[in-house]
Amino acid sequence: MSAPTKRVLLAKPRGYCAGVDRAVITVEKALETYGPPVYVRKEIVHNRHVVETLRERGAVFVDEADEVPEGALVVFSAHGVSPAVHEQAAARNLRTIDATCPLVTKVHFEAKRFAKEDYDILLIGHEGHEEVEGTAGEAPEHVQLVDKAEDVDKVVVRDPSKVIWLSQTTLSVDETMERVDQLRQRFPDLQNPPSDDICYATQNRQVAVKAMAPSCDLVLVVGSQNSSNSKRLVEVALLAGARASHLVDFAHEVQEEWLAGVGTVGVTSGASVPDNLVMDLLAWLAERGYGDVDEVTTADERIAFALPPELRKELKKS
Numbered sequence: 001m002s003a004p005t006k007r008v009l010l011a012k013p014r015g016y017c018a019g020v021d022r023a024v025i026t027v028e029k030a031l032e033t034y035g036p037p038v039y040v041r042k043e044i045v046h047n048r049h050v051v052e053t054l055r056e057r058g059a060v061f062v063d064e065a066d067e068v069p070e071g072a073l074v075v076f077s078a079h080g081v082s083p084a085v086h087e088q089a090a091a092r093n094l095r096t097i098d099a100t101c102p103l104v105t106k107v108h109f110e111a112k113r114f115a116k117e118d119y120d121i122l123l124i125g126h127e128g129h130e131e132v133e134g135t136a137g138e139a140p141e142h143v144q145l146v147d148k149a150e151d152v153d154k155v156v157v158r159d160p161s162k163v164i165w166l167s168q169t170t171l172s173v174d175e176t177m178e179r180v181d182q183l184r185q186r187f188p189d190l191q192n193p194p195s196d197d198i199c200y201a202t203q204n205r206q207v208a209v210k211a212m213a214p215s216c217d218l219v220l221v222v223g224s225q226n227s228s229n230s231k232r233l234v235e236v237a238l239l240a241g242a243r244a245s246h247l248v249d250f251a252h253e254v255q256e257e258w259l260a261g262v263g264t265v266g267v268t269s270g271a272s273v274p275d276n277l278v279m280d281l282l283a284w285l286a287e288r289g290y291g292d293v294d295e296v297t298t299a300d301e302r303i304a305f306a307l308p309p310e311l312r313k314e315l316k317k318s
């Protein structure tokens, strides 16, 4: 049998989204403006390479605001924080820069608004994820988390005619709609969010993977294990017909045996991944005969967000 023709399909859009770009630039500018150390609550974005690079430049990553010395500067990550975290920071006189992605802030506003209108809010998301903790923390007495299918049966609402679902921004679109259908079987009057909570970047990256996966023997997703949107890309690739799919932080993590008998390799990356890591992977693949690269483009992204106002004010002075 002749060897398969080797080629790479490269998904576009992939990699950095507007919220990640803004959060990373925020920490870089804070380091330039104020000098190290700049404290960052949680990983600024869920990517090992990004976090390590910023750490080398003087960012200090902490789990909670109470680990930050009194009066110091702390940046809140792109995933958002609950009001309780803002209160902790204020109690320690911390100077804060909030790098929460505006699309996460939008979901926070929705949670606050529907809690004020006394809805029961069913928040579809992954238990323990920072974003979900931040959103739920806006209205803990109104929000119930729905993660797995079995959670649907555990939901208890006060008035079935006043229930709305919201979601984490980085979920699988299809899996979320499955969960909504299950919830709607229990609560037929369940209301939809006023606009999509799963963000444009998450959706666009999934659409691009779906387009290329049926033609791929293997799909490699560059991203970290704690990156929700990156993990979803692996799942979406498999469901869309890729024979195999793996998540790697770096090219050197790809195992040679994954390429056995593989003709077409699909490549993409999560929303927190700088493109130089994808270029490293393409170079690694080219060394193994996969030098022929075709881009599969499904959307043209031009979204950018302004830096946090606290930082913009400071940058204007300098």
Ligand code: SF4
Pocket: 017, 018, 019, 020, 078, 101, 102, 103, 104, 169, 170, 199, 200, 201, 202, 229, 271
């Ligand atoms: S993945 Fe979406 S919600 Fe998250 S930072 Fe990027 S744009 Fe914002």
